[in-house]
Amino acid sequence: MKQLIQNLKTGAVQLEEVPTPQVRRGQVLIQTRRSLVSLGTERMLVEFGRASLINKARQQPDRVKQVMEKIQSDGLLPTLEAICRKLNQPLPLGYCNVGTVLAAGDGVTDLQIGDRVVSNGHHAEVVCVPRNLVAPIPAEVSDDEAAFTVVGAIGLQSIRLLAPTFGETVVVVGLGLIGLLTAELLWINGCRVIGVDINETKCRLAAQRCVAVINPADGTDPVNAVLALTSGAGADGVIIAASAQADKLLSQAALMSRKRGRIILSGVVDLTIDRADFYEKELSFQVSCAYGPGRYEADYEQRGQDYPLAHVRWTANRNFQAILQVLATGQLQVKPYITQTVPLIEYDKIYGCLDSSEQIAALLTYPEQLALSSVRILRPYLHEPGRATVGIIGAGNFTGAVLLPALKAAGADLKAIASAGGLRATLLARKFNVPLSTTDYRQILDDPAIELCIITTRHDSHAQLTLEALQAGKHVFVEKPLAIYEDELTRLIEQQQASGRIVMVGFNRRFSPYIQKMKALLGGERADTIPMNIVVTVNAGAVPATSWLHDRESGGGRILGEACHFVDLISFLAGSPIASVCLNAMGPQPSETTDSASMLLRLANGSTGVVNYFSNGSKAYPKERVEVYAQGQTLVLDNFSSLTGYGVKGFRRLAGRQNKGHAELIKHLIGALRSGQSGDAAPESAGVSLIPFAEIINTTQTMLAALQSLHENRFVDVAGIGVSRLTPLSTHEL
Template sequence: MKQITQNLRTGQTTLEEVPAPQVRRGCVLIQTRRSLVSLGTERMLVEFGKANLLDKARQQPDQVKKVLDKVRTDGLRPTMEAVLNKLDQPIPLGYCQVGRVIAVGEDVSDIQLGDRVASNGPHAEIVCVPRNLVAPIPASVSDDEAAFTVIGAIGLQGIRLLNPTLGETVVVVGLGLIGLLTAELLRINGCRVVGVDLDEAKLELARGKGILTCNPTQGDDPVKFVMELTGGIGADGVLITASAKNNDIISQAAQMSRKRGKIVLIGVVGLDLSRAEFYEKELTFQVSCSYGPGRYDDLYEQKGRDYPLPYVRWTENRNFQTILQLLASGLLDVKPYITERIPLAEYDKIYGQIGTSRTIASLLEYPEELSVKYTIRHQEVPFTGRKGVVGIIGAGNFTKMTLLPALKGADIKYIASANGLSGTSLAQKHGIAQSTTDYREILRDDEVDLVLITTRHHQHASLTLEALRNGKHVFVEKPLAIYEEELAEIDRFFREGTPALSLTVGFNRRFSPHARKMKALLGSAPMNVVATMNAGFIPVNSWVHDRTVGGGRILGEACHFIDLITYLTGSRVSAVCMNALGTHPSETTDNASILLRYENGSTGVINYFANGSKAYSKERVEVYSQDRTLILDNFRTLTGYGFKGFSKLKTPLDKGHREQFRQLLDSVRAGGTSPIPLDDLLNTTRATLAAVESLRQKAWVEVGVK
């Protein structure tokens, strides 16, 4: 299928051929008939992409700080590679889509095949959208009109925050498409509306809707205009839908407001507020968030948990429904805003001049018939007779930033991603033969020896078992499992299944040159190991904290150091106790100390903290044994005390990824076993699960063989 994408590094907009998405639980699959180009939002993305690195940095100072922090901990070269890789990833454009439902996922009961719906899907021939971001279209509303649903909801949400009453005077600053829709919705609400813009054509459209207009380029002073109109009282409310980098608009909004008036920002303007202007009038200022309540809330958008109507009257989906009802009633008329209708194949007629275009609304028209493909071939590469042929399931950050660079030169036949775009981009960049949205295509292919799994954590165990049962060697990024039952099933497979297959988990730290040097220096004597992970803060609403999806950061990341200590001690964990500073809503934690007792008498302490300074090293390991001490700082410097012939080892940052994948591929090609003993993998995972259980029980938990 075809999809419009943009490269943030170059600003290039392309019509890409990507595999069609599969329908997911809680979602619907839609074949697109129309999509609306949001010229304001999409123009900003295109202009950002075309800017040089310095200008990009100026536009995102908060990201610059993150980059500088990463330089301090990881070094300049890895940081620049990460930044450029991030910018190279194409992003989907568009969020105003209309089409017909062609598949319905599990847990969706109120949408049927063939229904016409509006959604926030991108400019693509087929989109997969969560149920709460989809609204059925009334029969009397055309596809062209319905394409305005989502962008109309953006203006509607700003109005809901303003909460105007019948007869109030409201100013809309900026009469782009969102501004025009907002002004018209305010008129429907019984308000006297003033529209401010520099474009006479837009002002003419507004006047046709009964909106009073003010054009500063014609000598109109917006503040004086509003004050004269209101008899010196000022506007009851100001909605800013404009895009500007200076602070003049927010200042003018304050000056034209009445005492205790309200200002709501929908657009993007400078926000250097004058305290005096806001203080003297006791003004209220608020920023509107997209389509309404539920936006960016995974529980609402991705898991379909609606907010109860008696307590949250207007959610983003109910705002969608309101716009569609207004269109059906004829109260909202969007037809005058349609400037052009362009076939999808001629998309560049819009994007080629997006920086200078004076159009209001551009609609993309999609073909009625299309060939649905879930796998796309990028190169004709023969794999017959080769050993170690790889298929990758998952095309997220780990795959892009770590796995693929480490696999340079490997025979990679497939990469699978849920939406098709990320996998296709990586396939083109790294010379992968095929991209797919059907991961089972990889499992069915007899030429594939090794499957690499890098999806979200809750899929790791089930995908691992499915791949093993299809006769594939498996590498799965940590954690191996997030529940004991999953781990038990994997253990059962190896006790009862095919011993010729190998399983490897992404415990890469043991493959670092520093870890291998430590192991050689320490020998087999019992030891005390203290590992500290200065992990850094991750927002509480991130999926990694969700016990059912990410498992929490202890399961997802602290397991690295349980495995490392197991490797150094040459023993296995027999008991675990964990204490935490606090827990997240899903009862996970990322501020904890884990005590480990090993079978050979060694002890381990893992301090996993998210509340430390970013200026301090991210990872530090201390080992004490037989009057000797080793200090490993961030896998760059290893310092020894009390060792004959060794004092220091320095390297660029090396956490062992490349070496792990080298050994893994060699093992698969030779038909050997996993680079990490299976019993170590199982013991480390059990120990991590025991740490979580220990926190719940507030006691030591034994780690036995199940």
């Protein structure tokens, strides 16, 4: 299928051929009939892409601050590489989609195949959208009209926040498409509407809809004009639907408002507020978020949990329905705003003239018949003997930035990449010369040529995908964590023992040259006889509370999902499994998960470990520090770029570029596959062992025990978690 994307680095818009997405639980698969190009919004995105790097920075000063902090903590080169990766990520365009239902995922029972629906899907021939962002279209509403539903809901949400009453005067600043729809909805609501814009075409359209218009381009002062139209009282409310870099619009809105007036921002302007403007009039100011309550909330969008109508009358979806209702009755007229209608294949007729002052809204039309395929063939596949054949499930940032370069460097035979939407997989496949991209991961599992399945999806899918890959006879590399629940771990142990396949988890830090040097200085393989104290401090940084990482069901929490790296590292350096663990979190009542905690570890050989994983530190401080104390010696590793020895004979310091061991891990894994080793053999490659499966299990057990410890406020023994009904693993004493 075809999809429109934008290159953030250059601003170029292109039509990309990608695999058709698969319907997922709680979502709706839709074949597109129309999509609306909201010219103001998409013009802003294209202009940002076309801007130079310096101008991009000027437009986002908060991001510049983050960049400077990253340079301080990670160094200049890694920061520049991260910026380039971010700018090279494509941006799917569009958020106003009309189509027919192709399939409904599990849990969606109120929509049928063939139903006409509107959604916030992209400009693509097929989209997969969460049910709560999909609304059925009444028979009285045409496809062209329905395409305005989402932008209409944006305007409607700003009106709901303003809460105007019948007869009040409301000023709409900015008469682009959203502003025009906002003005018309205010008029339907019984308000007197004043519109402000410097574009004569937009002013003329608004005037035809019973809006009193003010055009500052002809020399009219908007503040004085509004005061004149309201007999000096000022407007009851102002909705700013414009986009501007200066704070002038916000100041003008305050000056044209009456005492105790309300100002709502649905556009994009500088939020520098002059206190005097707001203080004397006791003005209220609020920013409107998209289509309404539920937008950007994982419970509402991804898990399909609706707000009860009695408590939240107008959610995003109910705002969609309200717009469709006034379209069906004819109260809202949108066809006069359509300035272009072109087939998707001719998209450049729209995007090539975004700067035109005459353009208001454009429609893209789509073919009725599609050849749907979950696979995109980018080049013929030619097997190269002697190279491990790899399929990748997951096409996120880590896959593109770290794993794929490492796999190419290791000489792996990359055959296929799978991602749910298809776009990221296709673009990564092209960049790294991979023959196939797909939206159906089972094609990787069912391919007999693929030996190794790499899994880099969200945490909650790791265990199930690993289980399926083992059942398909594949070796597996899965990003941490291996599992987030004990029953998952039990099933994985059973399946790995039955299959004998290699299962590797992305505990890369033990493969870092700095850690390998530490291990050698500590006695190498004899380290397990040397009691030591190991302290790892992780300045993890804050992650928004709404992130899926914090959710126990999807992310497992940051301690389980991320701190496992450092448990594996301590076990490796000490040469001993973890025997028991106690987790102490900040705060009087720990929640189900935490991201600021200290983990105390007792190891089987008498060593101790501490993992301090904190999210409340400065971003300017380095992220990771490893300290080892043993036999009168101290080793300190700062941020995986500088190792210093104290009292270590013949060693003082090793420093260089940051290296956390990702490339080395992949190199050893691919080498082990070429040598034909099995999962029980703890295979060696270039003198470095892969992680024995029992050690991976021990780390996973430790993380599950740590969460148990947090709630029981005690040390918890690790042995037996997930394996109580199984025979002991032969490669390691658990």
